Amino acid sequence: MKTFVCIKYVPDTSEAEVKLNPDGLTVDDSRFSFDINDADNYAVEESVQIKEAQGGEVTVLSIGPKKSEVMIRMALAKGCDKAMRVEDERMYGHDPLMVAKVLAGAIKGQEFDLVLTGCMASDDWHMSTGVALAEELGVNHASMVNKVEVLDGKVKVNRELEGGLLESVEVELPAVLTIQTGINEPRYAPIKGIRMAQKKELNVVSLDDIGVDPAAVGADASGIELEKLYIPEVVSTAEYLEGEPEEKAEKLATILHKGGLL
Amino acid sequence: MGNVLVLAEHRQGALRDVSFEMLAVAPKLAEGMGGEAVVLLFGSGMDDLAKKIVNYGVKVMVVDDPVFENFNAEIYQQALSALLDDLKPKVFMTGHTAQGVDFMPALAIEKKLPLVADAVGLAFEDGKVKATRQLYSGKLNAVVAFKEADTYLVTFREGAVEAPDPSSAGSVEKVDSPVKEEVSYRKFVEYIEAEVGDVDITQSDILVAIGRGLKEDKNLPLVEDLAAAIKADIAGSRAATDAGWIPHDRQVGTSGKAVKPKLYIAMGISGAFQHLAGMKGAKTIVAINKDPEAPIFSVADYAIVDDMFKVVPKLTEKLKELKG
Numbered sequence: 001m002k003t004f005v006c007i008k009y010v011p012d013t014s015e016a017e018v019k020l021n022p023d024g025l026t027v028d029d030s031r032f033s034f035d036i037n038d039a040d041n042y043a044v045e046e047s048v049q050i051k052e053a054q055g056g057e058v059t060v061l062s063i064g065p066k067k068s069e070v071m072i073r074m075a076l077a078k079g080c081d082k083a084m085r086v087e088d089e090r091m092y093g094h095d096p097l098m099v100a101k102v103l104a105g106a107i108k109g110q111e112f113d114l115v116l117t118g119c120m121a122s123d124d125w126h127m128s129t130g131v132a133l134a135e136e137l138g139v140n141h142a143s144m145v146n147k148v149e150v151l152d153g154k155v156k157v158n159r160e161l162e163g164g165l166l167e168s169v170e171v172e173l174p175a176v177l178t179i180q181t182g183i184n185e186p187r188y189a190p191i192k193g194i195r196m197a198q199k200k201e202l203n204v205v206s207l208d209d210i211g212v213d214p215a216a217v218g219a220d221a222s223g224i225e226l227e228k229l230y231i232p233e234v235v236s237t238a239e240y241l242e243g244e245p246e247e248k249a250e251k252l253a254t255i256l257h258k259g260g261l262l
Numbered sequence: 263m264g265n266v267l268v269l270a271e272h273r274q275g276a277l278r279d280v281s282f283e284m285l286a287v288a289p290k291l292a293e294g295m296g297g298e299a300v301v302l303l304f305g306s307g308m309d310d311l312a313k314k315i316v317n318y319g320v321k322v323m324v325v326d327d328p329v330f331e332n333f334n335a336e337i338y339q340q341a342l343s344a345l346l347d348d349l350k351p352k353v354f355m356t357g358h359t360a361q362g363v364d365f366m367p368a369l370a371i372e373k374k375l376p377l378v379a380d381a382v383g384l385a386f387e388d389g390k391v392k393a394t395r396q397l398y399s400g401k402l403n404a405v406v407a408f409k410e411a412d413t414y415l416v417t418f419r420e421g422a423v424e425a426p427d428p429s430s431a432g433s434v435e436k437v438d439s440p441v442k443e444e445v446s447y448r449k450f451v452e453y454i455e456a457e458v459g460d461v462d463i464t465q466s467d468i469l470v471a472i473g474r475g476l477k478e479d480k481n482l483p484l485v486e487d488l489a490a491a492i493k494a495d496i497a498g499s500r501a502a503t504d505a506g507w508i509p510h511d512r513q514v515g516t517s518g519k520a521v522k523p524k525l526y527i528a529m530g531i532s533g534a535f536q537h538l539a540g541m542k543g544a545k546t547i548v549a550i551n552k553d554p555e556a557p558i559f560s561v562a563d564y565a566i567v568d569d570m571f572k573v574v575p576k577l578t579e580k581l582k583e584l585k586g
């Protein structure tokens with residue numbers, strides 16, 4: 001089994017304050033901590049588990065800056081075999097269709113049975129890249145996968161639908177699967193793996209190196225244009241309980257008790 | 263003419279909510295572009311479903327073909343590829359759902375058409391179709407404009423707008439199925455229903471819900487104590503179920519359960535829209551989160567901006583005291 005796993009270096013904005021740069025079109029990301037996208041972390045684990053069961057090789061593929069190499073090395077430490085990082089300012093990152101074209105360019109010409117991606121990136125929430133990538137590569141796909149069973153020449157996967165309902169689907173290989181969180185238990189990188197990861201191949205390439213025409217994946221090639229960014233107001237009608245933690249707890253307890261909410 | 267074509271989604275015999283919600287957006291958008299909203303329905307024996315939609319004053323086009331029995335992205339793409347050529351809508355939209363996200367990006371690549379995914383708003387402004395979408399845990403909004411193209415593709419978020427009330431009677435038209443090729447490389451096998459656990463959280467009166475803010479499972483007793491003190495059941499966000507802290511059937515949200523308890527106490531939950539969709543119907547909502555910008559506060563009745571590890575033990579203690 002030859003697998004590619006596509007991963008993205010994303011800011012953790014669950015607890016951070018988001019601020020715009022003066023241009024209004026970019027975010028001040030200087031204070032964010034970055035790490036692997038949540039769903040991609042599960043995709044890495046799945047690719048390693050498939051390799052452990054079936055044999056083969058896993059290549060990590062990521063588009064991102066130099067500092068994302070910490071994340072790539074971590075995937076290598078967990079058992080992926082080699083990696084490729086694409087860095088090129090000319091790609092229009094706001095359009096997942098452009099991103100998919102770049103990923104496809106990096107994969108084309110190499111043999112593969114499976115490409116795994118996360119089903120969604122937690123920064124821009126498109127849920128589009130994996131399925132677009134499949135079309136670019138001219139192979140089958142299934143999205144939002146939370147179980148993979150490798151059969152002869154095909155995979156049987158569970159797709160997660162709404163409300164906890166699942167759909168079992170068979171897809172012939174080669175195929176792209178977009179992986180949903182919770183599919184497995186991502187491992188911690190073993191110490192030995194971390195040491196070995198430093199020696200594994202990590203190729204850094206530009207669009208020219210992978211034969212992708214920059215004009216075909218740039219802002220002008222995209223059919224969409226980011227017009228503006230703005231911070232939505234959190235409109236809350238809530239009653240905010242103030243004071244020290246203890247006072248807040250007391251106030252809430254009284255409200256719940258007296259208000260007959262219990 | 264600028265028509266807006268809407269693909270209605272249905273599963274196991276029922277139309278999905280997003281199919282109606284899009285009717286709050288599509289007719290207005292079409293009007294701005296001097297066109298009309300047309301709803302497309304794929305399936306076999308669609309008469310009953312078509313009747314439900316036609317009451318919204320739109321034209322419904324039914325493509326009646328047994329190949330649509332169960333969703334298959336490849337067949338949908340094949341059909342839509344042909345229908346877009348025929349109907350030439352200015353906008354083609356469907357739900358940003360497990361179904362919509364499984365074929366729209368591929369269709370966009372095949373037809374070389376622009377796509378905006380997960381739109382929460384859609385309007386015709388200054389001669390352009392513009393979509394609003396969210397980024398960064400819902401803390402940032404983006405307005406994205408389409409550049410000139412034959413058709414703009416959009417997947418629209420479920421629950422982003424309210425469905426309109428039925429208006430007047432529209433018309434139903436049957437169209438021939440454009441599906442020519444059987445698909446052998448992707449097959450629907452079966453539906454697998456959600457697991458049933460020991461507690462049905464949709465029936466609970468009080469829910470104490472935890473999220474990633476719990477940090478690790480050794481902190482669970484904190485929540486269990488509170489739940490025991492007020493006879494609540496424990497539920498949580500997807501982050502809490504993914505981490506294995508609580509069973510999957512306790513997950514609240516679009517891919518879990520929709521709950522309507524009398525009291526919902528959310529702690530360490532940011533309030534991603536997928537989570538809010540499952541709990542905003544609760545009668546009273548308490549949110550405890552140390553991030554004042556957390557979207558969970560937008561649906562809360564009582565808000566505590568603080569560290570749950572400092573607040574919750576005191577809360578439990580005080581509640582026990584009050585109950586005597």
Ligand SMILES: Cc1cc2nc3c(=O)[nH]c(=O)nc-3n(C[C@H](O)[C@H](O)[C@H](O)COP(=O)(O)OP(=O)(O)OC[C@H]3O[C@@H](n4cnc5c(N)ncnc54)[C@H](O)[C@@H]3O)c2cc1C
Binds near residue numbers: 498
């Ligand atoms: C297709 C799809 C379906 C999904 N379905 C669902 C679903 O059904 N239900 C669901 O919940 N999610 C769902 N999600 C995931 C969703 O997008 C979010 O990732 C998830 O809800 C985040 O969970 P969380 O709020 O627990 O974690 P986070 O977003 O990481 O938030 C953690 C919060 O805890 C707070 N916090 C941290 N420490 C403390 C502390 N000591 N005291 C107080 N607060 C603290 C932080 O400020 C933060 O706001 C789905 C995602 C996808 C892609």
